[in-house]
Amino acid sequence: MSYRLDGGTPWPEEFVDRYWMAGHWRGDTLDGLLRDRARSSGPRTALVHDGERVTYAALNRRVDRRAAGFRQLGLRPGQQVVVQLPNVPELVVVLFALMRAGVFPVFCPLSHRAPEVSALVRLTEAVGYVGPSTHRGFDHTAMVAEIAAEGPFLRRVFTFEAPGASSPYGGFTTDPAGCYYVPLHAVDAPPEPALALSAGQVAFLQLCEAEGEDDDGGDGGGTEPRLVPRTHNDYAYQARAAAERAALTEDDVYLAALPAGADFAFGCPGVVGTLAVGGTVVLSESAEPAACLPLIEREGVTVTALTPAVAGSWLDALPTSTADVSGLRLVQIGGAPLPRGVAERVGPELGCRLQRAFALPEGVLTLTRPTEPDETVHATQGLPLSPDDEIRIVDADDRDVPDGESGELLARGPYTPRGYYRAPELNARRFTADGYFRTGALAHRAPDGNLVVTGRVTPRAGARPRRA
Template sequence: MSDTYSPALPLSSGLTPWPPETAARYRASGYWDGRTLGGLLRDWTAAYGPRLAVVGGGTRLTYRQLDERADRMAAGLADLGIAPGDRVLVQLPNVPAFPVLFFALARLGAVPVLTLPAHRITEIGHLARLSGAVAYVIADEAAGFDYRTLAGQVREQAPELSHVLVAGDPGPYRALESVDAEPRAHREPDSGDVALLLVSGGTTGVPKLIPRTHDDYGYNARASAEACELDAGTVYLAALPIAHNFPLACPGMLGTLAVGGTVVLAPSPAPDAAFPLIAAERVTHTALVPPLIPLWLGTAEWDDTDLSSLRVLQAGGSKLSAEVAREVPRQLGCVVQQVFGMAEGLLNYTRSDDPADIVETTQGRPLSGDDELRIVDAEGRDVAPGETGELLVRGPYTLRGYYRAPEVNATAFTADGYYCSGDLARQLPSGHLVVEGRVKDTIDRHGESVSAEEVETHVRAHPAIAACAAVGLTDPARGEQICAVVVPAAGAAAPTLPELRAFLIARGVAAFKLPDRIAAVGEFPLTAIGKVDKRALTARLAAPAD
């Protein structure tokens, strides 16, 4: 699939809508309530105006202030020529500028493409071209990285980017805070329009774009807040990158604002950043990926920071072990809630009234009564109840097609609209799912789904490497570590791990995709049909490196 794209093409040219009769059923059932995300903020402001909405980096915004800033930024963006349907690449850390920009774009009917701070030129250049973005919003610097330099590289690859807006020191670009004008009325988007484009984990080598509508994403957040029993007293710590679906709307920022709670933006999920915020803001809820939870547990053993306000720790992004789940109440004094979901849609939560063994050993049950699940074998046939197979799903907040990806959609969706998740799961009689692994060739590192194919493509570009197979090895600190198994080029020695990582960084590969280990072999073990036998490789390499 080519990612060459013209911003002149309408957004709708790359979308797969729900069938009209299905959409009508979701509206009649009340899942889709006809409100836009920008309209929701107006409703929340009317209900909770003076209450504290957002805290971060020394800034404290009430609902009314957030609403007013979003209106002013929307007018400023319109003055720049950003129009309904325009795509805007957003790469911001957890700062108050993010929710202001998010709702400003919603007011305009423009579409944020929500990228992650860890993305680099490989991902951002591709997403800029694929989306046809007309603007790129970045931080000046974060975690020692200068995004203004990256912006220059992106503009070389996507010259149609008319604007680069910077939160902080703009350098050669325009300051985001200067995008400000007197509020005025804008044409309200249709609630069925695309509200945002989320980024997939990239299981086919490059990230895909996931279209979410105002209707379906509003339901996603609202129903999640209800399932998680959020209320006006909720103080949610966004510790993970806010552009992730998990901290954005599961229930995350949007679910918390929907009930009048407060969102606290953490610069990092590390305990030294998160623990003081929990104590100072009396945080009640937060979400982490499983590899981070042992770090929090270990720190809590000796750190005397007051974490007594914390009531719920959500765990999602990869499977949480039962052993770690049992430790959360003892070490952190809160309950753990398992969450299994995907930016493509389906969400599963354990509930507050679930027995302890269900909370510890399952990944939750579906959010919606109209989530339709099938578990199938390799031939697409439904397995017997309780057996493991690939999870297929459709429902009122699960997409019907990736954006501008017809070749991918042909295999990622069934003819009758089920999304083929690539997750291996089994379902208990209670409806709860137990996730057993992945069908697709990915490595789950620190909660990020990394395409093995993408890693292999980049590693093979090294002049001293003839072939590469990337495999995931169990790692208690990361969930899985990325091991690049390489066959050196004739007459060459394999690079060291630091040499390989430096080479990949120079190619613009994101840090979370860099190998944690390299192993040189003379040849790969092969399956009966001549494919690399990754199961055999993994077994051979499972022992820790010396």
């Protein structure tokens, strides 16, 4: 049985057939990748956080029991649950357990507060929420209690522990709105027979920029969340292909310093790609150099992903740090324009290769190759991930520009979904009639074919219609 998510846009059948025939889509579910890896790499370390070390076998058991616990406590296949957790093992356990239970996780940054979380709940009609009780002084339980009182959807709240005295609701209690509060450690039950999940169906919903931030209307004032439904097939392919581009193996140790629920750190190759090859994921709740540089030495970290700002802070901290970071072999940098000066410092100062990335939650990903010359890595964002990625660079009238000239980057391919969730008007503006996603990025092709992303397309008044 498959559990469909209404409000998504499927790939046309001709493209489904093409991606299957090419071997990009293999029928792998994300939780199935973990289950298979637990069989082949059971004693190996999958996750590290502070003093906790979790093997693949133990991680798979925890996912099994958590999935059964979620079902026992009323979550049903096809429902949606907002997940707002820091970089801790429970984040990985919860995401895979929800997917294994046929429930769709809705990724939510830990920094979001009531307006943003409430909007996610309304848009998705989420029946559940998973988050910390409190985090860095903020009471997440109280926030969720307010959201639950606003509408009929949210009825299950799972947190790290019973809320403190500041919150009126404890574990296994029901508030006046009928919302049930459960500590996560109690979401545990004997494993049940596995559901027959379809790899062609949605695995989770990835959060993108808020409507209005870069859209063609240009007012910048929208707050409606943008969600991209990612299927098991497309995301498993993205993570697997990114792992190949990064030459990731089971001997690698990946440091998740950026939020692990964001696309760059989750699947570029990130957490999913590392687990797929049998490597080790080290989770850090802070990207600060004081936290991460010692981790690199202690855990033998070989690969990580950073933003330009974080990379700059690490480089600036190196002269006064006593940590030995010589085990690093690859640092990915994406998420914002990378100053040339910072790019040129990575290799000499960190003693590793730089991999440039241009990654969007909508499923657009370009990466340089570790073996490319420094000049290519310093000056470009590399090539698209897949041989079946179709890239266009167009002018304001959607005419293809000559190589070397700048225009808006459009993309379609086996890991680029065809639409946002429950957003037909937005889809009409951001996707062409033949399925290309308008990234909003200004780019051009270098002479060697690599892409150079230079900024954002200048907004124009008026919504751009879907073209025939």
